[in-house]
Amino acid sequence: TFTNHVTQRVLNVDTMNPNVKRIEYAVRGPVVQRAVQIEKELKEGVKKSFTEVIKANIGDAHAMGQKPITFFRQVIALCVYPDLLEDKFPEDAKNRARRILQACGGGSLGAYSASSGIEVIRQDVAKYIEKRDSGIPSNPDDIYLSTGASDAIVTMLKLLTAGEGKTRTGVMIPIPQYPLYSAALAELAAVQISYYLDEDKCWSLDVGELRRAVKAAREHCNPRALCIINPGNPTGQVQNRQCIEDVIRFAAEEHLFLMADEVYQDNVYMEGCQFHSFKKVLFEMGPEYSSVVELASFHSTSKCYMGECGFRGGYMEVINMDPEVKLHLTKLVSVRLCPSIPGQALLDLVVNPPQPDEPSYATFIKERTANLHILSEKAKMTEQVLNTVPGIHCNPVQGAMYTFPRLTLPEKAINAAKEQEQAPDMFYCMKLLEEMGICLVPGSGFGQRDGTYHFRMTILPATEKLKIVLEKIREFHKRFTEEFS
C-alpha cells in the first residue's frame, strides 16, 4: 500500500534537482514580486504615499511605453492574416510578407520550420552580418535562429559543459553580469569563473583581470569559455576596439571558446563610443586568429531600437565550430522543434529593414532614429541626475539600457540589513519600493565586489516618468542616509 509515504511528496525540495535549487535569479526576484503585490494592493484601494509602482527593473521597452516599429508590425500582421494582402498596406510591407510566407511550410506561420530556422531568414541574417561587418563573409549555415538570445546562450553553454571535479567545464563571466549566465551555469552544474569589470574605469574589461581569474580557476576546474556582454548589461559600458583585440588574443592564448553577447549592438549613446562586433575584429586580426578562435555571437529582437521582447526572436552565429559538433547542435535544437515563427519573421525584418528606395523607408528611419535618440537623452539624464546625489556614483551610460550606480550606505544600514539576513542593497531597494513605489534590482543580484553596493535601473521609463524616478531616488537616498546615520 502507499499509505506509508503519503505524507511526503515525490517531488519536494529535498528530492528536486539540486542544480535548479541553486539557481538565483534577481531580475524577477523578491523586489519584483513585492512590486507586483503592491500593485495589487493599490488596485484594491490600499493607501500609499504613491499611486503607481514604476518598474525600472527589466529591459522591456514596450512595457515602458515605447511604440513598435510600424513596418515590422504591418508585415507580421500580413503574415498572420494573409487576407490583408488585399487591403491598403504599403507595397514593400506586402512584398516582405509574401516572401516570408513563401519560405514557411504550407505558406503559414503555423508550420514548424527547420530547427535552425527558416533558410531564407538565415540567409538574410548572414547578409545583415556581412553588411554590418564591412563585407566579412557570413555563412547561413553558421546561423542558428533562437527563441530570444536567452535560448541560444543556454544552448551554447550546454554544449560546452562536460567533465567532473577538476575537469568540469568552467565558464568566465563578467561581474556584474546579466544573471542568465550565472543561472544557466548553476543549472548545468558548470563552474562559474568570475572576472570583475573595473568600475573605476567605466566598467571596462581588463585583460590582466581575465588572466588572474583564469589562472585561479585552473586550480579547480577546466576553463573552456569566456563570455562577454558588449554593450554591457547591467553596466552600460561599450568596449573599445583595442580591448576586444586583447580579449581575442587572450582567448587564443588560453584556448577558450568565445561567447559574445551583442544584443545591445545598436544601443550606443556616448560620443566617441562605437560598437565593434567580435566577429569583425576577429577577422581583421588576420588568419592567425580568424582561422582558429571559436566564437559564438548572439543577437535578439528584444533590444536596440525595436524592443520586441515578446516575440522571442534571436539568432547566434558560430565561427570555427567543429562540423561534427554542429551536427550535434542541430540535433539538440531539433528536440524542441523550432523557434517561434512570428519571432523568426520579426527577426527577418530587423536584419532586412526597408531600403531607401522603398515606400516605408522614411517612416522606418524616423521611428528608429527617434527611439534611439530618446534612449540616448535618457542615458545622459540618468547619469547626470544620479551623480548630483551625494552617496551615489554613476558611470556614464555609454550603451545598452541600464545604469549600475554605486551606493555609499551608512554602517548602520548595513547592520540593519544583516539583522534581516538581507544583502544591504536588497534592504535598500525594498525600502525604496515600499516608500517610493520604485522598483529596481539590487546589485547583489548581478554580482559586485565585496563591500560595494549598487542597484540596476533601466533608462526605459518615459522621459517624464524617468525624471520622477530619478527625483524620488534622490529624495529617498537622502532620507535613507539620514535615517541610518
Added chain:
Amino acid sequence: TFTNHVTQRVLNVDTMNPNVKRIEYAVRGPVVQRAVQIEKELKEGVKKSFTEVIKANIGDAHAMGQKPITFFRQVIALCVYPDLLEDKFPEDAKNRARRILQACGGGSLGAYSASSGIEVIRQDVAKYIEKRDSGIPSNPDDIYLSTGASDAIVTMLKLLTAGEGKTRTGVMIPIPQYPLYSAALAELAAVQISYYLDEDKCWSLDVGELRRAVKAAREHCNPRALCIINPGNPTGQVQNRQCIEDVIRFAAEEHLFLMADEVYQDNVYMEGCQFHSFKKVLFEMGPEYSSVVELASFHSTSKCYMGECGFRGGYMEVINMDPEVKLHLTKLVSVRLCPSIPGQALLDLVVNPPQPDEPSYATFIKERTANLHILSEKAKMTEQVLNTVPGIHCNPVQGAMYTFPRLTLPEKAINAAKEQEQAPDMFYCMKLLEEMGICLVPGSGFGQRDGTYHFRMTILPATEKLKIVLEKIREFHKRFTEEFS
C-alpha cells in the same frame, strides 16, 4: 603561446557535453535530412521517378495544407497591428484582441510577460480546464504557459532529475514513444525506464507491464515519474477510462509523479473512444487519490483542429505540487524570461474560442468541425488501405495524427540492412524515400520490441496526396518484399 593546441578545437566531439552527444532524434533524423537534399536535387533538375517529396514525417498540419482557423488569425493580426481595430473585422475578434492587449505590458505583444505567462490567459486556461473536466476546479496559479508543450515537458523532467548512480531519477516512458522524452532524459542524464505498449491490443497500456518495468528499474535507479501520452504518438491509441484509473492507482502505489501529455486531446476519431483527462479521472477517484497524486498535464496549440505549431504556444497544469518546488519552478522559467506572447495569445483563443452568441461562432464551428472530420476520414482510410498490403499490419488510428504499422521484412532485407549498419526499418524507409519520394520515420526512432519493425506515418497529407502516399507504400512494399525474397 597557443601554437601547441591550434590543431585541436576547444569544442570538439571529445570535449563536448557527452549527454548531448548521446541524444538521438529521429523525427528530423537521416531520412528527413536526405529528403531535404532530394528536394534540392529535384529543384536543380535532377531526374527522379517522382516529381515531389511528400513528407509524412512530422505532425505539422499547416505544412501539409491545413488552413488556419480564421478567427484565431484575425485576433492575432489585430493584436500585432492594433491600427486594424479601426477596420472591418468581426466585433468579437476586436473585443478579444483588446482584452489580450490590455493584459500585455504597455498594451503590446512586444513586452515580456510574467514568466509563467499572462495572468488573464492563465485564468482563461483554468476556466477551459474546468469546463472540459465537468466543473472540477482549476487554479490559475497551477498553470504555467510554455513555448509549445515541449518546453513544459522538458522543464518538468528537469525539475524531477536528481541523485547519482542507483539513486539517479528514473522516468518511465512508453515504447514506442515521442522522442522528445528519450532525448530530454539523455540530455539530463536521467534514466529512461521503458514500458512497452501492447501492439496486439491496439497499443493499449497494461499495468502489469508498468509493474514489470518499475520493478526491474528499482534495481539500478530511483523511479520517480511516469509519462503517459494520450492520445498516443506515434501509436494513435486512445486510453480508456478504466486504464487511466489503473495507471493512477499504480502511480500512487509506486509513489510516482505523473506526467500526462495530452496535446492530442481533441484528436479522437474512433467511435466508442473518448478523451478522458488524467486530471478529471484523478479527481473522480476521490480525495484518497486526488489529494496525494502529483500530476503535471500538458497541452499545446500545435495539434488538435488548429495545428498552430509555429506559434509555439502551450501550457501545463500542475496538481499537488509542493509549494516550495513551485517557487523554484517559477524561478527556473524566469531565467528565459517568458514564452512567446503571440503564442500565449493564440493559446488564449484556443481555450476561449467564439461563443454561441458571438458573430464568429458559426464560422469557427464550421472550420473546426471540417478539420476534425477530414482528419477522422484520413485516419480510417490510412488504416484500411495499409491493412490491404500483405506484410503490413496496422492498428486502428483511434486518435492523434499517426499510424505506426508493423512491417514483415524478409530475412534478406534485414541482413542487407545490417551490412550497412542500419536498422532494418531505417533501410526500408531510406529506400522508400529514394524510390518513391515518400518521407516517413523508421520505427527504430521511437523504440519498438526487439525484432519488430515499423514506420511512423502522419495522416496529415491532403486526402488526394494521402491516397498517393498509401498507394506508393503498397507498391513499394510489394516490390521490396520481392526484391529481398
